[in-house]
Amino acid sequence: MTQNQRIEQKIDFYASHLKHIDELLERSSKGVTNRPEHAEIHAQITTLKNERDQLAKHIDTLKQGSTADMQEKMIEDAGPMGVWDALAQQLEKLLERIER
Numbered sequence: 001m002t003q004n005q006r007i008e009q010k011i012d013f014y015a016s017h018l019k020h021i022d023e024l025l026e027r028s029s030k031g032v033t034n035r036p037e038h039a040e041i042h043a044q045i046t047t048l049k050n051e052r053d054q055l056a057k058h059i060d061t062l063k064q065g066s067t068a069d070m071q072e073k074m075i076e077d078a079g080p081m082g083v084w085d086a087l088a089q090q091l092e093k094l095l096e097r098i099e100r
Contacts, residue, residue, distance in 0.1 A: 015059055017088075018055060020088060021091065025091060028041075031098035045094070048090060
């Protein structure tokens with residue numbers, strides 16, 4: 001497997017995790033009403049959406065990198081999986097609260 005193929009594979013892997021986060025965000029948004037008791041949940045969802053957008057920008061930056069070396073270095077240095085896992089865990093806990 002060439003270096004470019006490995007980079008593309010990593011980007012695809014990160015994109016699939018982003019899709020999972022998008023699905024969780026969609027589910028969490030559907031389970032919340034505009035009633036005052038859900039104000040805290042709306043704020044939490046907004047914060048999580050902002051984090052998601054930052055991760056999406058990171059993927060775009062990786063895709064648009066000028067060289068394969070730069071892309072691989074960014075992937076290794078950024079460690080987005082830890083952030084994505086934490087974000088997904090927060091969303092799953094929020095969904096548990098909403099769906100109870």
